Amino acid sequence: MRKLALSDEILMSVDKSARYIGHEVNAIWKDLDKIDIRFCMCFPDVYEVGMSHIGIQILYEMFNRREDTFCERVYSPWPDLDKLMREHNIPLFALESQQPIKDFDFLGITLQYEMCYTNVLQILELSQIPIFSKERTWEHPIVIGGGPCTYNPEPLADFFDIFYIGEGETVYDLLLDTYKEYRKNGRSRHDFLVAASQIEGLYIPELYDVEYNDDGTLKSFIPREGAPEKIKRQVVADMSDTVYPEKPVVPYIRAVQDRVALEIQRGCIRGCRFCQAGMIYRPLRERSLEFLKKYALAMINSTGYEEITLCSLSSSDYTKLAELMDFLINEMGKRRINISLPSLRIDAFSLDVMSRVQDVRKSSITFAPEAGTQRMRDIINKGLDEETILNGASEAFKAGWDKVKLYFMLGQPFELDSDVEGIPHLADKIAMAFYDTVPKSERRGKVQVTISTSYFVPKPFTPFQWAAQITPEEYLRRKTLLMDTLKQEHNYKSIKYNWHDSNTSILEGLLARGDRRVGKVIYEAYKGGCLFDAWTDYFDMKKWEQAIERAGIDMDFYTTRERSTDELLPWDFIDTGMTKAFMKREYEKARKGQTTKNCREGCGGCGCNSWTTGVCIEA
Amino acid sequence: MIFRIRFAKYGVVKFIGHLDVMRYFQKAVRRSGLPIKYSQGFNPHQLMVFAQPLGVGVTSDGEYMDIETEDTDFEGNALSAEKVREILGGALTEGFEIVSIRQIPWQEGTKHPENAMSLVAGADYIMSLKDGYTLHAKKDSDLITSVEELQKKLQVFLERDSIVVSKKSKSGERDMDIKPYIYEASVTDNDKIPEFMCEDTVSASCSCLGIVHADIYTPGVRFFFRLAAGSAVNIKPELVLEAFLEFCGIEYEELAFQIHRANMYSDVALRKGL
Numbered sequence: 077m078r079k080l081a082l083s084d085e086i087l088m089s090v091d092k093s094a095r096y097i098g099h100e101v102n103a104i105w106k107d108l109d110k111i112d113i114r115f116c117m118c119f120p121d122v123y124e125v126g127m128s129h130i131g132i133q134i135l136y137e138m139f140n141r142r143e144d145t146f147c148e149r150v151y152s153p154w155p156d157l158d159k160l161m162r163e164h165n166i167p168l169f170a171l172e173s174q175q176p177i178k179d180f181d182f183l184g185i186t187l188q189y190e191m192c193y194t195n196v197l198q199i200l201e202l203s204q205i206p207i208f209s210k211e212r213t214w215e216h217p218i219v220i221g222g223g224p225c226t227y228n229p230e231p232l233a234d235f236f237d238i239f240y241i242g243e244g245e246t247v248y249d250l251l252l253d254t255y256k257e258y259r260k261n262g263r264s265r266h267d268f269l270v271a272a273s274q275i276e277g278l279y280i281p282e283l284y285d286v287e288y289n290d291d292g293t294l295k296s297f298i299p300r301e302g303a304p305e306k307i308k309r310q311v312v313a314d315m316s317d318t319v320y321p322e323k324p325v326v327p328y329i330r331a332v333q334d335r336v337a338l339e340i341q342r343g344c345i346r347g348c349r350f351c352q353a354g355m356i357y358r359p360l361r362e363r364s365l366e367f368l369k370k371y372a373l374a375m376i377n378s379t380g381y382e383e384i385t386l387c388s389l390s391s392s393d394y395t396k397l398a399e400l401m402d403f404l405i406n407e408m409g410k411r412r413i414n415i416s417l418p419s420l421r422i423d424a425f426s427l428d429v430m431s432r433v434q435d436v437r438k439s440s441i442t443f444a445p446e447a448g449t450q451r452m453r454d455i456i457n458k459g460l461d462e463e464t465i466l467n468g469a470s471e472a473f474k475a476g477w478d479k480v481k482l483y484f485m486l487g488q489p490f491e492l493d494s495d496v497e498g499i500p501h502l503a504d505k506i507a508m509a510f511y512d513t514v515p516k517s518e519r520r521g522k523v524q525v526t527i528s529t530s531y532f533v534p535k536p537f538t539p540f541q542w543a544a545q546i547t548p549e550e551y552l553r554r555k556t557l558l559m560d561t562l563k564q565e566h567n568y569k570s571i572k573y574n575w576h577d578s579n580t581s582i583l584e585g586l587l588a589r590g591d592r593r594v595g596k597v598i599y600e601a602y603k604g605g606c607l608f609d610a611w612t613d614y615f616d617m618k619k620w621e622q623a624i625e626r627a628g629i630d631m632d633f634y635t636t637r638e639r640s641t642d643e644l645l646p647w648d649f650i651d652t653g654m655t656k657a658f659m660k661r662e663y664e665k666a667r668k669g670q671t672t673k674n675c676r677e678g679c680g681g682c683g684c685n686s687w688t689t690g691v692c693i694e695a
Numbered sequence: 696m697i698f699r700i701r702f703a704k705y706g707v708v709k710f711i712g713h714l715d716v717m718r719y720f721q722k723a724v725r726r727s728g729l730p731i732k733y734s735q736g737f738n739p740h741q742l743m744v745f746a747q748p749l750g751v752g753v754t755s756d757g758e759y760m761d762i763e764t765e766d767t768d769f770e771g772n773a774l775s776a777e778k779v780r781e782i783l784g785g786a787l788t789e790g791f792e793i794v795s796i797r798q799i800p801w802q803e804g805t806k807h808p809e810n811a812m813s814l815v816a817g818a819d820y821i822m823s824l825k826d827g828y829t830l831h832a833k834k835d836s837d838l839i840t841s842v843e844e845l846q847k848k849l850q851v852f853l854e855r856d857s858i859v860v861s862k863k864s865k866s867g868e869r870d871m872d873i874k875p876y877i878y879e880a881s882v883t884d885n886d887k888i889p890e891f892m893c894e895d896t897v898s899a900s901c902s903c904l905g906i907v908h909a910d911i912y913t914p915g916v917r918f919f920f921r922l923a924a925g926s927a928v929n930i931k932p933e934l935v936l937e938a939f940l941e942f943c944g945i946e947y948e949e950l951a952f953q954i955h956r957a958n959m960y961s962d963v964a965l966r967k968g969l
Contacts (some may be wrong), residue, residue, distance in 0.1 A: 078789075080707055084825070085950045088752050093710040101722070101788050328711045328719060380722030380786070411725070412733060435737050 081169035081176075082157075094328045095123035098171030100530040101326040102378060104140045104147070105172060112144040113252055114180040116170045116217070119151055119188070120195035121610065126151040127325070128333030130387060131186060131223070135244050137321040143587050147253060148172040148180075149325075152195045153202060155607065155614070161202055169201035181255065183217040186238075187225035187232070190587035191580060191610040196221075196235060197602040207599070209237050209282060214265050218255070226279075227356055228647040231587050231594040233281035235651040237269060241650055242277050242310030243342075245318050250275050273303040277310035278691050284463045284649070286592055292633055294591060294644040308591050308653040309356070313689045315342060316364040322374040326381070333414065335383035336375045340368055340400070344389040345675035345691055347682075349457045349666050350446070350488055352535035353389055356652055358682060360675060361690035365396050369402055369403055376413055383414040383594045392421040393676075401429050421460075422468035439481030440524075447491075448484060448498030454669045455490050457662070462502065469506045473513040479524045486554045486575075487532040487546035489666060494552045500562035500571065507567035526572045527562075531556065531581035536647040537654065539662030544638040545585040548578040580609070581618040585635040586624075591646040594634065596627035655683035696764050697799040698779050699811055705754040705908035708790030713748035719761065719791070722966070727786035729779065730765040746811035746959055746969060747818070747924060750931075756794060756905045757819065757958035759811045759969045794904055815925035817878060817963035819892060820932035821909050821955040824916040828951035833944050842916060843851070845882045851878055852942050853912060860938045876923035876930045878963050880939075884915040892919055892957065905957025912953065924959060 080087070080097060087093035108114075112436065114470045117135055119126030126132065139147030146169035153161060161168065167176040177183055183205065185196055200207050205216050212219070221229060222240040229239040240248070251272060258268040283303040289297040299305055312318050324336065343360035344353065372384060384404065391397065404415055415433040420426040422441055430439070443465055447453045450461060469480060484499050503525045510523035531551045534540045546554075555575050562568055586594060600623035601609075608614035624631055639645065641660050648656075658681060667671060672680045675691045685692035704716070711719065721741055721820055724731050733739035742763035749755050768782070776796040784793045801808050830839060839845055852858070858874040879949070881889035892903050909917075918939075922930040932954060937947040961969050 078707055084752065087710055088950055093751070094712070097707045097710050099707050099789065101719075101726075109826075326722060328708070328715050330715070330718070377726065382721070382725065412739060419955035516929065 079174060081174040082164065086160050086164070086166075088295045090160065091154060092329055095151070095154070096157065096171070097328075098149075098174065100328055101380075102323040103172055103325050104136070106140075106146040106614075107213040108146070108173065110143075112256055113145045113146070113182070115145055115147040115182040115184060115252075115690065116145055116177045116180045117140050118183060118199055119149075120185055120199050121152050122154055122608070123151040123327070124329060124331045127327045127331040129186065129188065130337045130339055131244065133321045133324045133337075134319060135184070135248075136325070137253075137323075138245060138248065138319040141319065141568065142249070142252065144256070148173075150177060150199070152198060152608070158198065158607070166203045168199065172499070173242075177214060178205050180217045181259075182220060184220045184222060184235075186223040187221050187229075188223050188585045189610060190225060191615075193232065193587060193598045194602040194606045194609055196232065197599065198607055200235065207349050208234055212237065212265070218265075218268075222354065224352065225588075227352070227586060227650060227652070228590070229279065229281065230592050230646040231598060232592040233592045234595045234599075236281060238272055239279040239281065240277060240310070241279055241307050243312050244310075245312045247275050247277050251278065270301050270303070273299075273301070276308050279307045279650075281592075288591075292630070294646055297646075305456050306649055309650065309652045311363070311653070311687050311689070312342070313687070315361045315690075316367040320371050322371065323378040325377055326379045333385070334381070335385050335414075336372070336379055336381045337385055337387050338368060338372050338375070339363070339387040340391065340394050341388045341482050344688060345393055346390060346445070346459060347457055347662075347672055347674055347680060349455070349539040349662055350485065350532060350535075352538050355538050355654060356683075357389070358652075358675075358684040359652060359687060359690035359692045360393065362394060362396075365399055365403075368400060372404065373407065376408070376411065382412070383416060384408060384414040385418065388419060390420045390421070391417060392423075392426060397478065398425070399509075401436055402677070405429075405432055408479075409618070422472060423464075423472055427468075427471050431475050436476040437520075439477070439478050440481050440526075441469070442451075442481040442483070443468070444483040444504065446483065446485050447488065447495060448500075448502050449495045451669060452488070452491060452495040452498065454671050455666045456488055457666070457671050459671070459674055465502070465503060466509050470509045470513045473510045473523070478510065478514075478520060479526075481526045481528065482506070484527065484529045485532040486529045486549055486558070489534075489540055489543040490669075491554075493554075493557060496557050497561045499527060499529070499558055500565050500568075500573075503562070503571045504565040504567050507565075507570040510570075511567075520622075522570045523567075524572065525567075525570055527558075528574045528576070529558065530576040531578050533581050533585045533588055536645070537650075537652050537659070539659045539666060541589070541645065542639040542641055542643075542663060543658065545635045546581065547636050548582050551578045551581070573634075577612070579617060582631070582635055583617075583620055586629075586631060589646070593627075594629060597629050600624075600626045615634045653684040653686055654683075658682040696766055696774055697801050697808065698762050698764065698776060698796050699782070699799055700760050700762065700779075700796050701794040701969070702758045702760070703754075703756045703792040703794055703908050704749065705756075705792075705910075706759055707789040709752055709754045712751045716749070717743070717745060723783065723791075724762070724787040726768060727782045729762075729782045730768055731773070732763045732765060743753070744810045745920055746813050746815050747929075748952070749956060751795045753954045753956060754908055754910065755956040756907050756909070757956050757968075759815075759959055761799070761811045779794040788844065792908075794907075811969050813926070814969055816923070817921060817960040818924035819879075819905055819957035819960075820918075820922065821906065821957055822918040822920070822932055822936055822952040823910065823912050823955070824914040825912050825951055825953050826914070828914065828948065830916070830940070830943075831946045831948075833946055836928050839943060839945065842882055842884045845916070848943050849880055849882055849939060852939050853877065858935075858938055860934055862934065867902060872932055876921070876928055877920065877935055879919070879921035880935070881919045883919070885911055885917065889919050893922060903957070906955075907953040909957070910953055918952075919957075921960075921963065927928075 220238040341362040343357040746759035857872040862871045879891045940947045
């Protein structure tokens, strides 16, 4: 029997103790005596969330293919266990070996959303690793960050030794080889970090000096000891010739994504101006049908899951989707495996596919117009017009659906009150389409249209990276305007409205576009008791406000201030392949309400064709 | 075809709750390729019935589930208990183990035989004092140091006219005389197993499949109980032990004992396993 890090007494007194025992189906075990490098991958949120993330499964597979490396996993201990670990001075441990992470060579933390930042500090502190990078020695693991939030890593710069900018599949081998060599030769930790800075895509924050102007903006950002001025984002050139898990780890308890995840492509052709994912994963690269067929079957057979889902930013843009669906419906049907299809554009094809794989009466169809008027949809370059939405909805109603979800954002640049009012107008037209399309005798009650609005947060490396975030008060005003308008709609009884909390979004705004000084807020917030901020039950705005005050940070400077396009931005040292000129051009076009074609209709000249792969070289 | 599978659950997976164990087996069946049958409807589910939930933290050598399968595997070979053991056993991971499988006689088209869940009438439990714990008398005069002395006290306890405990249920707490539902009880050190634990075997020797995965602890105090179980009356072993220790003037600490379910019975008098 394997020994657990936690006693029976502790495991019996915490909620869902299966989060901490490891030992899941397909979890990897290696002989520790034959290992040179111990790597711990961390998703800084609760187990059920972290286990749903495909990126960690890919890297777990990749690291463990190396004979000299054993990659294990760790997730954030829930507050009940957090308290007990502190009381009993138990160091945070990796799930596989149940051994303390502080004795590992690397701790890799994926940064998927800003509201997990306090959890990062919890992971470090519970691991008994110094929170600040500058206090670490060879006695401690190298702490490395990755994931979308590293496109502006500056607020976390003090806590990490290395940031890996871009897709994890490319240069980790080089980093691990360098590490082994430097350890073997008895070199210093600092020498190793300097050597790591020479590997493309790796950013070592301590090698950069930052200066500020009197007005608080960035004055200079200067590398030392030969570190590069620009960090080049890592991109997988061939998505069909790269690592993917055949045997993903299967949790015992139900994860948020309790199914096989098949990433069919990476990147997006659409170019929506608010969307960071659509910009930082360019260019769109599809995986081959053969690749997907092989891994779909392998993963279903090795996990025993009863559902498979396709992952991508816009599945409808996958060129061989019809063929892939035919294959999946046939093969999964035989095995009684359900298929789920998120991120599909609603049209005749997708409705046909959806009606073949799901219970029409129970499911709903989803549109993400993101804005209520055509004017506003042109501003954000959302290539979706009202006619398409209404036709799609009508088709769906004919096929038997009677639930529609609509996603919008409030506070995108150049939004007018008339754009806000356009949201309930559109919802009303959709409801109307239902009553026009479906005869009374065939209705099962009212149509259910649900509007959700989120509070727009401008993100780095999007054309809106310079834009002002609206204030929470303004967001609430627009929310109220929307609600009041909704009450006057003809079909308002068929329409429901949900809105996102304003506090988390404004903080997200601070953390997304913050500089190094914002790290102090994160530290103060954590020390003040903030943890699991992505969880409504734990999020405490008062504590954050106190932290901001203690850190002496001007919130408005980072959130509601519009930046000049000439300003040196904290994340400008990253080269995503997309040029600043392109982003400026897109921002200007947004101001004028001009649209840009998607990558398949015509190249927008973003600069990512320098990778010469994917959609950029499609015939 | 219907097969009744007896399985063990031990080691770190004792922390996995009943619903997750069910999901675990559903996935294991899918991985194994066992031709299980599915229910009708838009969301078909596997025909799989578990006898009785096992609490989180409890180990077992006596869990049961029924599965209904096609008559042949995917290659057209007739299924048998042995074949099912081979197919499903290969998909199980450490901590789950098939103890035995038997086919339940049934002619398709005739009335379904009673399933494992409805058959459960009794269960055997072992409660072992864990490392680092002692039996704490509330008063010094009640100090009990030897297993023999505990066994004597246990006899006196069991011979009382009634053993009334307060039993929690969904509708609240109520007093209940559990004496009629305690079929056997004994306490021994690590070297002995009470006679009633010996399962029916062909050989005359006392073989006990029920204790294979019961962890051994240094204090060497092990209580054995055979109690009513199932949907009609279900007596948890901790309820009995708490009452007994209370009777002895010993403080009952919930975490001091590792509970292990040894087996389940359909007919306690006949010691008939499920």
